[in-house]
Amino acid sequence: MDVLETLKQVDSNLLVFLLTSLIAFLTWVIKGSIEKPINDSKQTFEKTFNIRIEIMTEIKNRLSLILYFKEGENNLKFKEEIQSILLKDGKSAYLSKNILDNLLRLSIEEKNNEELIKTTINLIDSELYLIISKLEDEISFYRKFSNFNPLKKIIGIILLALQNIITILIVGFITYLLITTFISSTICVKILISLLSIGILLFANWYLSKK
Numbered sequence: 283m284d285v286l287e288t289l290k291q292v293d294s295n296l297l298v299f300l301l302t303s304l305i306a307f308l309t310w311v312i313k314g315s316i317e318k319p320i321n322d323s324k325q326t327f328e329k330t331f332n333i334r335i336e337i338m339t340e341i342k343n344r345l346s347l348i349l350y351f352k353e354g355e356n357n358l359k360f361k362e363e364i365q366s367i368l369l370k371d372g373k374s375a376y377l378s379k380n381i382l383d384n385l386l387r388l389s390i391e392e393k394n395n396e397e398l399i400k401t402t403i404n405l406i407d408s409e410l411y412l413i414i415s416k417l418e419d420e421i422s423f424y425r426k427f428s429n430f431n432p433l434k435k436i437i438g439i440i441l442l443a444l445q446n447i448i449t450i451l452i453v454g455f456i457t458y459l460l461i462t463t464f465i466s467s468t469i470c471v472k473i474l475i476s477l478l479s480i481g482i483l484l485f486a487n488w489y490l491s492k493k
Contacts, residue, residue, distance in 0.1 A: 334376045335413060340367055341385060342406045345399050352394055364389040381405050 344360040344367075351357045364385055368374045374382055384402040388395060464475045 330376060331413065331417070333373070335410065337367065337373050337376050338381075338406045338410055342403055342410075345388070345403050345406075348388075348394060349396060349399055357394070361389045378405070378409065381409070 341364055344364050348357055348360050351360065368377075368382070368385060368389070377385070381402060384398055384405070388399060388402065460475055460479065464472055467475070
């Protein structure tokens with residue numbers, strides 16, 4: 283009651299200012315906590331993007347040539363070139379463990395393991411597909427929401443803003459329902475809601491990792 287009485291005595295303009303400042307501060311904190319990891323991840327992706335494509339493409343080409351030149355000097359030459367790529371400038375760090383292990387084995391063994399070569403090429407193709415798909419998503423996003431035509435550009439910005447607002451409203455509404463139901467429900471329902479929330483988080487994490 284003392285708190286309520288104190289609030290009633292505070293000037294309304296000052297109270298509005300304080301509440302607005304608090305909301306703005308919380309918004310800034312939440313925005314920063316979301317944007318920073320995303321920006322950091324984006325910067326890391328952009329730094330390694332070209333290097334990974336270059337390395338995997340070079341290695342894939344040489345593996346394909348090894349399949350063609352199954353023996354002889356050319357076969358040995360391409361294996362040595364793969365070794366050189368792996369040992370140069372720490373490029374092996376840009377490869378996944380499975381691909382790196384396969385390449386080390388293939389580049390050292392004298393006899394070709396065609397099955398392992400094909401498996402490694404498939405692994406490289408899968409990783410290249412993921413990287414290029416990400417690039418295509420970025421290009422598609424840029425084409426859709428960035429345009430030299432001022433009218434189309436404004437429409438794109440409005441659509442993007444509406445998408446974000448609708449998403450926030452839906453998530454907020456679902457969160458509100460879960461919280462209100464959790465507060466007013468029995469212990470069994472609370473347990474079910476907790477499990478459902480954990481399931482949603484796990485699914486979201488899995489979905490984002492697949493993307």
